[in-house]
Amino acid sequence: MPDHDELLTIGRFARLCRLSVKQLRHYDETGLLAPARVDAATGYRYYAPGQARDALTIVLLRELDLPLAVIAATLCAEPPDRARLLRAERDRVAERITRDRARLDLLERLADGGGLPGYEVVRGREPDRRLAVVRATAGPAELGERVGACVGLLLAGLAGPGGPGDLRWSPPLWGLFPLDLGDGMRIAVGAEVETALPATEGVGTPVGTQAGAPEESPEGGRLERGLAYEVLPGGPVVETVHHGPYSRLPLAYHALLSAVHERGLRPVPPVREAYLVGPGEAPDEEWMTRLVVRVEEDAT
């Protein structure tokens, strides 16, 4: 019989399992894979050949980029829980692929263009706009999905029984975003409402008044719940038009905000996107998006 119960030193076990000695020690320290026996006197770790199965599973799951903590949970979880964990990881990888594809597109442009493509950035003045607004919060990963949900709710709300049947809304759709898109992003999508609303409809908190300190805004208990009617204040703005898929929007924002700062202007959140030509209307290379950022009134 082959030596089934012979214990292996860490080096030999590492070679068998395609792991490094450092990794095995690390897995021991973190409780992921403890040696079968540890010599109390010398501290030497000895592994049983049967442990290779767990070690190989760890190798497999690490190749799939699972965090060690998740691997640990997976190893000792029952099948239904295990499947749930694996699905969560699958979703994480799928999200990263989505983001990487957008990155790839942008990098392609930057590398081939040799620099930032030119955007014509112009100053202008926006009127106050009455908007029907649906709000949501989203991290960078779920942004697209959440915006889509908002648009759906918005159109349903405008058309449905709770909606103001006597209002007409006219394209384009607007998207409102806080300036600090980095984290804890809050998004709102609004369709411009052409008709004036009766004052009793409630004008809500004008979005503009939250602009200076959006962090303290009354955190929208209405997340994706229903419509609110708000007035988006007008004033001096800087704007540009982006042509192409949304994955390249960061380039446009870079150009727009660079221009704002270079002219010594102070942007006022939220940033506004107007979807002039969007999904379903044309191939994505022909989409057009107007980006508008309001700036503080020039004191001069």
Add this chain to the structure above:
Amino acid sequence: MPDHDELLTIGRFARLCRLSVKQLRHYDETGLLAPARVDAATGYRYYAPGQARDALTIVLLRELDLPLAVIAATLCAEPPDRARLLRAERDRVAERITRDRARLDLLERLADGGGLPGYEVVRGREPDRRLAVVRATAGPAELGERVGACVGLLLAGLAGPGGPGDLRWSPPLWGLFPLDLGDGMRIAVGAEVETALPATEGVGTPVGTQAGAPEESPEGGRLERGLAYEVLPGGPVVETVHHGPYSRLPLAYHALLSAVHERGLRPVPPVREAYLVGPGEAPDEEWMTRLVVRVEEDAT
């Protein structure tokens, strides 16, 4: 005129550029973006509005997941160098997408199957095999590409003027991989040669003798350069057949090596893959790959 030369505190500048104070301090420490002025007495950092342009570029490039070091290089590089840097990053992202797609596929299987799919693992005995071999080294990312290059060189070599015109080679193609696929991977692809070679052709270094200690093998100065004629030694083996695309091969390796270890056997590098049905012959779900690992002779 707007206040062009008014200096901004770190907090205000951070909000303008969608960065955190922590990040700005970090960028200062690493020399990526130093404040326009640092008060010598208090240590307060003050930024000029004009620095927002660089800061925004950093934000943009960080969204594209570029390492800070690369961003630093990009900021001060000339356009041609910049394009080169960006293309390298693009390739990196493209590689990650490729790997993530394979991961996604595997995770899908694992999650849906609720566990590892079953592989029939059998013991057997392989004869010595004469192979014409092309070698290459590759990291995990370039593996597929390098193997493809090897196959191309191999077929060209067998058919071309330098090749042994009087030799016939028969499918399937073999791939030889060291057991420790972790890093600094060396790979070899070989076609089995049917006819006996005249001794003067040179039998080269038999792969088998390198197996025990592949690290010290004469590091193949012939990387992707030309053919070598080698004898892959036979002996007792454990093998299984994998059905489907190569992205799911890790599952098969996991099953195969688990079985090897559970039976108390010692694998002997290299691991061998025989491509029974491969790309170009059928849709990838119908590919078949035989995985063979030689084990030490049973001393019993």
Add this chain to the structure above:
DNA sequence: AGTGGACTCTCCCCCGGAGGGAGGGTCCAC
């Protein structure tokens, strides 16, 4: 002129998943 609150400073520890190396102990075959 004082005061309170917002802002900023440095310093240290934390994350994950390791790798590198120093300095010293252990095992085993020859």
Add this chain to the structure above:
DNA sequence: GTGGACCCTCCCTCCGGGGGAGAGTCCACT
């Protein structure tokens, strides 16, 4: 009994930050 391979612990490094402690600063309002 000895050399060399192997193993131990401990600490530092990477990347791109986040969190918090404790102390100092700035500014607007009284």
